[in-house]
Amino acid sequence: MTQIKAIKDWKYIFLDTSIIIDYLSDATKYPKNLDQQNRIKKIQQLFDEVLAEKEDKIIIYIATITLAELTKLKVPDKISKEMIELFSFGDVMFVEFGTQTANILQDNLEKYLGEGQKHQFLAELTTIRKNNGEMSARQWILDDLKIVACAKTRSDLGKLDLILTSDTKTFVPFAKKFQLPYLNSLDIPLDIFGNIDINVTINIQPQN
Numbered sequence: 001m002t003q004i005k006a007i008k009d010w011k012y013i014f015l016d017t018s019i020i021i022d023y024l025s026d027a028t029k030y031p032k033n034l035d036q037q038n039r040i041k042k043i044q045q046l047f048d049e050v051l052a053e054k055e056d057k058i059i060i061y062i063a064t065i066t067l068a069e070l071t072k073l074k075v076p077d078k079i080s081k082e083m084i085e086l087f088s089f090g091d092v093m094f095v096e097f098g099t100q101t102a103n104i105l106q107d108n109l110e111k112y113l114g115e116g117q118k119h120q121f122l123a124e125l126t127t128i129r130k131n132n133g134e135m136s137a138r139q140w141i142l143d144d145l146k147i148v149a150c151a152k153t154r155s156d157l158g159k160l161d162l163i164l165t166s167d168t169k170t171f172v173p174f175a176k177k178f179q180l181p182y183l184n185s186l187d188i189p190l191d192i193f194g195n196i197d198i199n200v201t202i203n204i205q206p207q208n
Contacts, residue, residue, distance in 0.1 A: 105149035
């Protein structure tokens with residue numbers, strides 16, 4: 001079982017694209033999807049009411065791959081400036097996917113999957129995306145891998161408390177394979193009053 005620090009002790013968090021999309025979304029537009037409503041509400045409460053109130057600023061990592069993905073989704077121009085303003089309660093750092101990160105990605109694919117398992121694993125995740133009606137499944141998979149590799153660079157420096165994600169289809173499996181600390185937004189802990197619990201250590205079940 002992996003343990004993640006209590007929210008009050010977070011200092012370095014990496015945001016997956018799915019988290020930013022949820023944060024910018026309107027929960028009332030999904031009346032028939034309770035999971036999506038809960039994800040959106042939890043993320044908005046986490047950022048607007050909890051992290052914004054922390055005395056010490058946190059470091060927020062966002063991959064440049066995410067900026068490209070958000071631009072495709074018609075998020076406003078000057079996306080870098082938008083992200084800095086959106087998460088003004090923290091210090092936003094953009095993590096570039098360059099040659100060094102690409103090498104880290106390749107090394108970790110070999111380390112955690114091996115040549116034979118790598119192709120099978122990627123094919124299975126691509127199929128999951130396609131079955132969900134996503135036409136650009138392969139590109140989505142590649143982008144997730146690049147974002148995970150960017151997070152890995154922070155982890156290797158000892159500057160990563162967790163990755164926040166809402167994508168359980170492909171991002172979570174990658175984070176598990178790379179042995180990175182992650183938190184699915186639906187698993188953000190609540191207290192008995194329905195407010196986010198900042199004091200509890202978060203336990204993540206190991207991969208099967």
